[in-house]
Amino acid sequence: MAEPRKTPLYDLHVxxxxxxxxxxxxxxxxNYGLGVAxxxxxxxxxxxxxxxxxxGQVELRGERAAEKxxxxxxxxxxxxxxxxxxxxxxxxPDGGIMDDLIVSNAGHYLYVVVNASMRDQDIGHMRDNLDGxxxxxxxRALIAIQGPAAEGIVSAAAPVAADLKFMESAVADLFGAExxxxxxxxxxxxxxxxxxxxxxxxxxxxxxxKHGDLEMAGLGARDSLRLEAxxxxxxxxxxxxxxxxxxxxNWAMQKRRREEGGFPGAERIQRELTEGPNxxxxxxxxxxxxxxxxxVEVADKDGNIIGSISSGGFGPTYGGPVSMGYIMAxxxxxxxxxxxxxxxxxxxxxxxKLPFVQQNYKR
Amino acid sequence: xxxxxxxxxxxxxxxxxxxxxxxxxHAAEALGEVVFVELKEAxxxxxxxxxxxxxxxxxxxxxxxxPLAGEVTEANTTLEDNPGSVNEDPEGSAWFYKVKLDDVADxxxxxxxxxxxxxxx
Numbered sequence: 001m002a003e004p005r006k007t008p009l010y011d012l013h014v015x016x017x018x019x020x021x022x023x024x025x026x027x028x029x030x031n032y033g034l035g036v037a038x039x040x041x042x043x044x045x046x047x048x049x050x051x052x053x054x055x056g057q058v059e060l061r062g063e064r065a066a067e068k069x070x071x072x073x074x075x076x077x078x079x080x081x082x083x084x085x086x087x088x089x090x091x092x093p094d095g096g097i098m099d100d101l102i103v104s105n106a107g108h109y110l111y112v113v114v115n116a117s118m119r120d121q122d123i124g125h126m127r128d129n130l131d132g133x134x135x136x137x138x139x140r141a142l143i144a145i146q147g148p149a150a151e152g153i154v155s156a157a158a159p160v161a162a163d164l165k166f167m168e169s170a171v172a173d174l175f176g177a178e179x180x181x182x183x184x185x186x187x188x189x190x191x192x193x194x195x196x197x198x199x200x201x202x203x204x205x206x207x208x209x210k211h212g213d214l215e216m217a218g219l220g221a222r223d224s225l226r227l228e229a230x231x232x233x234x235x236x237x238x239x240x241x242x243x244x245x246x247x248x249x250n251w252a253m254q255k256r257r258r259e260e261g262g263f264p265g266a267e268r269i270q271r272e273l274t275e276g277p278n279x280x281x282x283x284x285x286x287x288x289x290x291x292x293x294x295x296v297e298v299a300d301k302d303g304n305i306i307g308s309i310s311s312g313g314f315g316p317t318y319g320g321p322v323s324m325g326y327i328m329a330x331x332x333x334x335x336x337x338x339x340x341x342x343x344x345x346x347x348x349x350x351x352x353k354l355p356f357v358q359q360n361y362k363r
Numbered sequence: 364x365x366x367x368x369x370x371x372x373x374x375x376x377x378x379x380x381x382x383x384x385x386x387x388x389h390a391a392e393a394l395g396e397v398v399f400v401e402l403k404e405a406x407x408x409x410x411x412x413x414x415x416x417x418x419x420x421x422x423x424x425x426x427x428x429x430p431l432a433g434e435v436t437e438a439n440t441t442l443e444d445n446p447g448s449v450n451e452d453p454e455g456s457a458w459f460y461k462v463k464l465d466d467v468a469d470x471x472x473x474x475x476x477x478x479x480x481x482x483x484x
Contacts, residue, residue, distance in 0.1 A: 023406070036421040037396040220395075220422055289399045291419050314421050315396040321399070343417065345402075 007053035008141045008198045009205060016216055024117035025056040026112035028119040034218035037316040043187055043225055043359070044317045048217035049145035050206060052053060056119030057140055057195055060110040060126065062133035069103065072129050074263040076254035080105045085167045087252050089244055090125060095265025095272075096240040097247065098125065099234065104169040110294060111169070111180065113142070113193070113321035115234050139203035146191030146225075148360065149213040154181065154192050159209070160199065161192060164360040174349040175204050187222065188229025188359045203352055227322055228315040230283060230354030236294060237281060237324055246326065247281045248354070279307065280332040283324040283354040284340070286312075286347055292340045298327055299339045299346065306331050306338065318356045327351065365472055368479035369430035374454060380467050381436070384460045386427070389483045391453035395420040400442040400449065402459065408434045411469070416459060418449065427459065431469045437461040454483065 004027045013020060018029030028051070031039060042048045050137065060069065066077035075088035082105050090098040099118040104111040114122040119137075126135045145154055153164035158172040161181050169182035180195040196204055208214055232238045238247045243265070250258075251272070257263065261270055282287065286292045291314050298307040312323030323340075334353040339346040367375045372390035375382040391397070399419040409415050409429045416427035439458050442449060448457040464470070474482060 030422070031395065037398075040421075085461060158408060207457050222419060252446070290401065291424070314419070316396075316421065 007051055008196045008201050009051045009053060012202055012205060016325045018218060023219055026116055028054060030221045031215050031218040036224060039217035040222035040224050041318040043147045043189060043217055043221060045211040047145055047149035049214055050072040050144040050217050050222055051188045052144050053141040054116035055140060055142055056114040058112040058123060058137040059138060060112060060133050065110045065133045067132050068130040071262060074253040074257050076257050077103060082107045083168055083170060085169050085184055087275050091263055091265040092240055093264045095243045095268030097238045097242055099245060100234050100238060117235060130229045139143055139198055141196045141198050142193060143205060144185050144193045146185045146187040148190060150191040153208060153214055155212045165363050175207055186231055186358060187225035188355060190362045191361055192243055223315060224313055227311055227313060228318050228357040229359055233311055242270055243272055245269055246277040246279055276329055278329055280298060280329050281324060282327050283352040283356060284325050285347050285352045286349040287342055290342055290347055292323045292342055297341045299341055315356055320355045364474060367473035369473055372426050373430050377470060380464050382462050382464055384462055385458040388453050391450050394425060397446045398447045399451040399472050402438040403435050405435050405437055418484060430473060432439045432465040433462040435460050436454055436463050
């Protein structure tokens with residue numbers, strides 16, 4: 001393995017006593033002094049700042065970028081208005097998911113953010129498949145400010161932030177630096193992701209942290225927040241074997257694309273849209289306090305294995321264990337009683353409709 | 364009474380052939396916020412290195428391994444309802460078990476406080 005990479009905020013994480021771990025080839029903070037649960041609640045109740053600079057930021061330049069991108073992803077981009085962002089996935093020829101990503105229409109280019117663990121794959125994939133489109137990997141930092149206080153904090157520095165709605169993006173001056181501010185995130189809370197020139201991110205982060213309602217938060221809280229919000233983590237809840245239909249991502253495939261196809265794996269995806277998938281990603285609420293983590297098997301009342309947990313842990317806001325997993329479609333109805341096989345014991349659980357904690361976006 | 368420590372970050376406060384067992388402050392800090400504790404019951408016997416419980420934090424699940432062979436005489440079931448006490452008072456009220464040791468001579472394999480402090484330094 002190559003030496004793990006450091007984001008431009010690495011020294012600040014260390015200074016702020018972040019507990020640093022290797023994640024997807026990067027040295028990242030899992031938590032700081034507040035701890036995972038404290039940072040989680042900070043984000044739900046006030047605001048938290050996450051370094052997400054390990055994610056890949058890419059510009060797709062070329063007049064036909066949106067049209068070409070539709071050839072490798074099942075969402076509509078040619079109709080995506082300027083200033084709007086859209087969640088999508090890259091599908092493989094079998095209809096599985098290669099990665100999930102956010103695409104924004106920046107006017108004269110598309111701005112794309114991909115997962116850290118998949119950035120090399122995704123950039124190669126785009127270069128190989130987007131004929132005539134320039135794929136430019138940006139050397140910029142990315143921070144997320146998430147939580148109910150995020151609007152006040154960010155708009156105090158860049159007033160345009162208050163005018164953005166969920167899934168809208170704009171370029172704005174932030175403490176004298178040209179930044180891209182997007183009103184989105186992966187915590188279930190209102191908030192922003194802000195793309196910042198690398199040489200300014202430390203001082204801009206310090207400026208934001210002067211605000212009393214904002215604290216740093218690490219990957220631990222990012223994971224528990226997205227899990228409560230019912231958002232998929234690539235590599236856990238979605239991967240090359242799971243289709244967007246199985247993963248409940250039909251909303252990411254706009255009507256025209258579902259009907260026309262024209263993306264890798266369309267055959268399977270269209271068939272599953274018509275006939276229903278064999279298995280579905282669902283929320284699973286274990287009874288009692290024992291968390292049911294990834295890999296735990298799900299059984300029906302007769303003991304037959306009907307699925308397995310893809311992500312699970314403890315939800316600090318929910319106040320109990322929370323899990324997501326794939327389950328055979330006939331058992332996927334909310335309210336269905338199942339058993340979780342945790343360390344050899346059958347723990348009763350119930351299928352629930354995601355999310356565990358209501359999403360709080362400014363639409 | 365003498366307190367011994369294991370490399371698995373457990374403490375044992377020993378009185379004759381009985382002991383109170385818990386996890387150290389160092390272990391509790393490393394785990395982070397404890398959200399779930401699963402315990403053996405009184406009467407359960409165990410060998411050295413047997414799994415004798417599970418401690419789960421927001422971050423991960425960790426097994427508790429027996430530092431010595433013995434029998435559970437009492438489990439601290441208050442931990443099941445209040446797992447957070449493991450973070451608040453790991454070397455006091457948040458003990459895990461009272462145990463009867465099979466062989467007191469085995470205590471020689473454990474560390475004293477000075478050695479444990481050096482071990483985690």
